[in-house]
Amino acid sequence: MRAIAIGAFDGVHLGHRKIIETLVASENESQKQKLSAMIITFEPIPRAVFNPNFKILTTIDERLNCFETLNVNEVLVVPFNKEFANITAEDFVRNYLYQKIGFTKLYIGFNHSFGKNREGNYDFVKKINLPETKIIPCEPIVFQDTYISSTKIRNYLINGEIENANMFLGRKYSIAGKVVKGKQIGQKIGFPTANIIVNNQSKLVPKNGVYSCEVIIDESKRTSLKGMTNIGYRPTFYDNSEKNIEVHIFDFDEDIYGKQIEILFQRFIREEKKFDTSDDLIEQLFNDKKNCLSR
Secondary structure (H helix, E strand, O other): OOEEEOOOOOOOOHHHHHHHHHHOOEEEEOOOEEEEEEEEEEOOOOHHHHHHOOOOOOOOHHHHHHHHHHHEEEEEEEOOHHHOOOOOOOHHHHHHHHHHHHHOEEEEOOOOOHHHHHOOOOOOOHOOOOOOOOEEOOOOEEEOOOEEOHHHHHHHHHHHHHHHHHHHHHOOOOOEEEEEOOHHHHHHOOOEEEEEEOOOOOEEEOOOOEEEEEEEEEOOOOOOOEEEEEEEEEOOOOOOOOOOOEEEEEEOOOOOOOOEEEEEEEEEEEOOOOOOOOOHHEEEEEEEHHHOOOO
């Protein structure tokens, strides 16, 4: 017997985690038997199917890693497309979830809707009246008088409010990518950087600027190094540059070209700025490093 929760779970933030923790702890009340916890999620995230410019907080691999950490027994990843979106909410619940998969409990988030025209929600499913099942509404998690949601986290990142985003996520927001050769300007001014090509181009990159961060190079060891990341166009050296993500790792001089690294954002340090001279930039970079190491 299963307890199921459905959703995009983009970010797997504190609100999602509360649902999942309740799901994992589910029991069949009549038999006092622990239920198998199952997450049903979608790939790609439904909003991204209808809006090609939509940026995600977590890739499917990141979501799966979070589910595993939270001790979810089963995860079903449903391929999402416009054809699937036309399935009615009742058909999805009755024929897909209830008859094909089977569940005793179904948890539905306070703002989660699904099915054709997004008609499916807690009240809708409750009216279907499926035998020997319990439909459970999940209340929102409130932090500092604000509902935690993926949309709010997304807006925090767009505005560079990393610490607020991290509080809602319950962990540091991160991006992963491959280290590629850049113009090596950082090397010439004493601040060598690893230039990153983000693995998933749909992943939301925070606002341009300088950030305090941690860097993980060896995924198997999960050893983090301190550093600072610059996101932007390097206006001191270029008038028309492509957007760039580069990280300077403190007290580190190994060759990591071609390797995968993960950047975990801690704090927003300052806006991107065009400096009059390289010396002015170098002075600022020393101040940035000092700021990053201050806490």
